[in-house]
Amino acid sequence: MAVASTDTAIRTGNATRVLLYLVLLLFALFYLLPFGIMVLNSLKPLSEITGGNMMALPEVWTLDAWRNAWSQAQIGVEPTGLQPYFWNSIKMVVPAVAISTVLGALNGYILTKWRFRGDTILFGLMLFSCFIPFQIVLIPMARILGITGLAGSTAGLVLVHVVYGIGFSTLYFRNYYAVFPTELVRAAQIDGAGFFRIFWRIMLPSSGPITVVCVIWQFTNIWNDFLFGASFADFDSQPMTVALNNLVNSSTGVKEYNVHFAGAIYAALPTLLVYIVAGRYFVRGLMSGSVKG
Amino acid sequence: MAQAAGGADFRTRLQHLIPKIVLAPSLAMVLVFVYGFILFTIYLSFTDSRILPSFNLVGFENYVKLFKLSHWSIAITNLGVFAFLYISICTVIGLFLAIFLDQKIRGEGMLRPIYLYPMALSFIVTGTAWKWLLDPGIGIEHTMHLWGWESFAFDWIKNRDYAIYTVVLAAVWQTSGFVMAMFLAGLRGIDNEILKAAQMDGASNWNLYRRIILPQLRPAFLSAFVILSHLAVKSYDLVIALTGGGPGRATELPATFMYSYTFSRNQMGIGASSAVIMLMTIAAIMVPYLYAELREKK
Secondary structure, three states: OOOOOOOOOOOOHHHHHHHHHHHHHHHHHHHHHHHHHHHHHHHOHHHOOOOOOOOOOOOOOHHHHHHHHHOOOOOOOOOOHHHHHHHHHHHHHHHHHHHHHHHHHHHHHHHHOOOOOHHHHHHHHHHHHOOOOOOOHHHHHHHHHOOOOEEHHHHHHHHHHHOOOHHHHHHHHHHHHHHHHHHHHHHHHHHHHHHHHHHHHHHHHHOOHHHHHHHHHHHHHHHHHHHHHHEOOOOOOOOOOHHHHHHHHHOOOOOOHHHHHHHHHHHHHHHHHHHHHHHHHHHHHHHHHHOOO | OOHHHHHHHHHHHHHHHHHHHHHHHHHHHHHHHHHHHHHHHHOOOOOOOOOOOOEEEEOHHHHHHHHHHHHHHHHHHHHHHHHHEEEHHHHHHHHHHHHHHOOOOOOHHHHHHHHHHHOOHHHHHHHHHHHHHHHOOHHHHHHHHHHOOOOOOHHHOOOOOOOHHHHHHHHHHHHHHHHHHHHHHHHHHHHHHHHHHHHHHHOOOOHHHHHHHHOOOHHHHHHHHHHHHHHHHOOHHHHHOOOOOOOOOOOHHHHEEEEEEEHHOOOOOHHHHHHHHHHHHHHHHHHHHHHHHHHHHH
């Protein structure tokens, strides 16, 4: 690579450029509209949605739907709103992300700096576990959670998300540590530093970016999970995604679209905020989750 | 001196043991919860398990039954249609958006995050938004009627023959931006000097793309294909939120089939066998890919 310019050397004419911008803007609309219209309509009273045009601005701006979705909407048996489920999700996500990230960092460190015979095969086994269709583990997992008394509990969900999350977190840290100079580790060893000391004093201080990538990825994945939540949770542990689906797809009564929309926005807000604040790291996580190395 | 050497030797041995001790819990979890469970489910698929696991072996009976079920053949056919359209449309949109964005576009920094943000959303949120847009009584169709286009019809979500395409539409909306990012990263990795040299030799833009740029994007094509196909086979949440598998069974996929046979219809043996088929489909794609990726690294 002589000059690492980020742009292409392709030259385009003026007419082509107008067309380019047109297409790009149209697609921007395509991606923005579904969510944008949903936000707009969550601020309308129900009558304006069922009787009016979804593209129109609200005649009466109201936060009623937002209040209703948060604390009053009927989900399951109780009119609790989404609030308790939001906290269920938080209680599940925080420990699951923390544990899987710490384990991933240690695993990545071992698999790159303390290599042993067969380590690549072990890593391959961990990596494949990221991609299995989870239907293949649902039945035995339900049995094990039942036997250990973890069924329907937040602890059970944390266990599930840690188990199926360490593949990715290990992948992130392994690829990151693979390019970390091994000579530094060797030099520290000669000076008498042990396994944990090297990890703590040499590896961790330079692991900031990859930790952010890993935390964001795990957070997004676990927050957005539906299958495990729907299979293994009960009222005290049901995450936000399951509650939202119950709210939207329960067949009883009038469909309160504005409440559904507000609920969907609550469910989307945490991951969306993370994306807006740390989009760069989110993209990096996506990329290294697919294009390894 | 000898004593010190002995002490150092013990410490070295301990130092070599610690990494393995630290790795052991993760490894044990993966071996039990992933591979042990896979073996257990494979075993169940050869038993007459109904509401509870049974250990009474019945050979391939569940697989024979499975492939005779019209419900399963609908799910398989739907997956074929869905996966083909989803993968190809995402790839085309992703590739073109990436190429367009790569033309020194002003505002690229604004556009890229807009294309990519749906990837941060849950499929349940995506399903909720699109379910309503696609509802003819209140969504896009209704709006077009209000705007005076009375004959406009877009009721695919209620139509057995077309409902599967609405799942494709919502899924493409969610992931095509991600494919764009993969291709864009590939494009940015291409050496400009080669392009400039080819331009001086009089190559047209079309030829530059066809002869030089696209061939260099091969790794991005491969990654996109692998990621999208495994997402397609695993698709569950989106169908549940968007159509619930309906109307009728029009949008049933293997993932929804497995769930309903195992947990609602109490046909655990058949449910397990359908999960095994899903795993084999994904393994056929992922194992060679991961194998190649890990070997290259060495």
